[in-house]
Amino acid sequence: MKERGIVYLVGAGPGDPGLITEKGMLRLKSCDAVVYDSLASDLLLKAVPDHCEKIYVGKRAGFHSMKQEEINQLLVELAEKGRKVVRLKGGDPFVFGRGGEEILALKKADIPYEVVSGVTSAVAALASAGIPVTHRAISRSFHVMTGHTLSEEGTLPPDFNAFASLSGTLIFLMGLGNLPLIVSGLMDQGKPGTTPAAVIENGTLPGQKVVRGNLLDIQQKVEAFGVKSPAIIVVGETAALDFSSTGKQPLEGCRIGITGTPSFTGKLHKELSSLGGTVEYLLSLSLQSYRSDERMQAAYEDLKSYTWIVFTSANAVREFFLGLMEQGEDHRALGHIKFATVGKGTADELLKYGFRSDYTPKHYQVIDLAEGLRERITKHDRLLIPRSSRGSRELNQILNETEADYDDVVLYDVRKEGREEEQAKGKRADITKEFDYITFASASGADAFFEEDSLAALKSLEGLMVVCIGDITAQALEANGRKADLIAKEYSIQGVAKAICQHWSEKTNGRKGV
CATH class of the missing domain: 3.40.50.10090 (Rossmann fold)
Structure with a gap:
């Protein structure tokens, strides 16, 4: 009986290829197959061996090339053939990356796996824009929510009110399309219109675009500057800071x-x-x-x-x-x-x-x-x-x-x-x-x-x-x-x-x- 392989769930980082971890790169350099999403940089795929099979599965909002259930099955099938498989995911596998679902499928099939954490855009994209997620005397905490599923039925999720009432820095990933809903929801929960806000497009990449304002004017500014997805929404006092690298x-x-x-x-x-x-x-x-x-x-x-x-x-x-x-x-x-x-x-x-x-x-x-x-x-x-x-x-x-x-x-x-x-x-x-x-x-x-x-x-x-x-x-x-x-x-x-x-x-x- 052929020995089973192993699946490595590797976080590719926020976009800048230099921000993948050393361990993640090590796994890429020794894999037999790589199953990857829509990555910000194809450079990471250059690290794999010549014999490595490259399988693109999409996973960009609105344009999924393969359903999640099909991806789960693909990982199992590749490992059952005895291959070392890297599942390369943008950001971190466990930060809205559906890594947990893939692991459940691997566990059910008794496939060995390893998770290699990645740098999440929830921190890195903000840092690239000069916005710290925390800062003494200004923000003692940060909180991350996906904005991708906010308006499936035209309403905010039940836990949004509790999220909106939190102090500190609020971060919404994949939520640009729901920006009006997010802004109105935050203000309905008592956030002043003067609360600083920012939107970061293509964080850590050369085409990065940063728009700063407050809850009252951020939508208008985003439209004026033509900001597009992928983008991150930041709300809180640290959004007014600019610690961009000099x-x-x-x-x-x-x-x-x-x-x-x-x-x-x-x-x-x-x-x-x-x-x-x-x-x-x-x-x-x-x-x-x-x-x-x-x-x-x-x-x-x-x-x-x-x-x-x-x-x-x-x-x-x-x-x-x-x-x-x-x-x-x-x-x-x-x-x-x-x-x-x-x-x-x-x-x-x-x-x-x-x-x-x-x-x-x-x-x-x-x-x-x-x-x-x-x-x-x-x-x-x-x-x-x-x-x-x-x-x-x-x-x-x-x-x-x-x-x-x-x-x-x-x-x-x-x-x-x-x-x-x-x-x-x-x-x-x-x-x-x-x-x-x-x-x-x-x-x-x-x-x-x-x-x-x-x-x-x-x-x-x-x-x-x-x-x-x-x-x-x-x-x-x-x-x-x-x-x-x-x-x-x-x-x-x-x-x-x-x-x-x-x-x-x-x-x-x-x-x-x-």
Whole structure:
């Protein structure tokens, strides 16, 4: 009999992907299946293993993809197959998350489970807006109620009067549609019209919007500012306070969509996030390796004849050394060879394998690499260039002007990851609303973005700042009908980050001056 699995009920936090707990992330990284709601950030799904099955069940007000009873049964069935299942829920599983119902179903089926608490928006969204749930001498308690079920029959629930009479901070989750009913109910129970109130839309996220007022004018202000769900209603004296964070990062409030291979986007995500940006994977590319193909095999067998190996990307470095080991060779086969790398990132990747680059141009572009090589090689040299199938022809054109012999061999190609294609298509329609910038790290990535429906892809980029890592990527983008708005001065992750930081600073400073 197959051993039963286990279900982890994990709280995803209030929206900001950085606010999931370390334990919650640990469970995600080791699960076989993840059953998830409408999350504020898809970034958390990137943490799961490649073999993990992702199952979307909806659970957004008014748009449930699967009934709760069906979700309960799904969790049981997955665990009975011996899988480690993460049930990923926004906020905390037990704060209006119906986690209790799911546990009852698991207990009935004798399925092991674990609850991993999450940061609830009832506290985090308020803190993000600068509103403390408690404050000495102002509010000694806070109370949370769901506003989602208040008006099923057009009336307030029986316990609302007792709730409304409480002192301290009153918090209503999922209640924006019932705001008029909530306000009138509170005032009917004796809350003065001057009682401070606030409404927070998309708390902890870049699109966060905070409207402050009092019970008399909060509805009018919410309508005037166009506040929409998901939103939290706060009533009480602390709603008048503003303890918003004053320490700002260079990319605070900046939303960036990134494209590229996992090895690159992982590093770019880390860099941009550390600068305060909110980063989301828009299009992922996977590597198709050709290191076992006939031409690469011939190159490995004839390494003794080469005097230089030229790397135009970190991907090429990784693929080359993987193939070298697969051939039964080791670093001793390269002792006589010099190395050239297109930029610092590629040189750093080479150093991981124990080799320093003999030449890296000051400007991290393929044309600069080619010009530098022309000055360093002679007719006695033979070069190996293992790279992508879409490598720049500028390198060939300049090397053809020398007397040196070279082999330009396709080592790998990049292609769109099939499992994310539909997700990427769905995002394109609203991309201008979701992002301020979109980055492209290679010509292959630019081409992949425009596959299938180039007109829709072009339209999705209207109003966005498009950032390219270098001229070759920019040329590929332009060939698809869109010019780059920003081109990194350095062909590197840091170069992309610097370009965005500089433009965002100019943009936000200009906005402040208006």
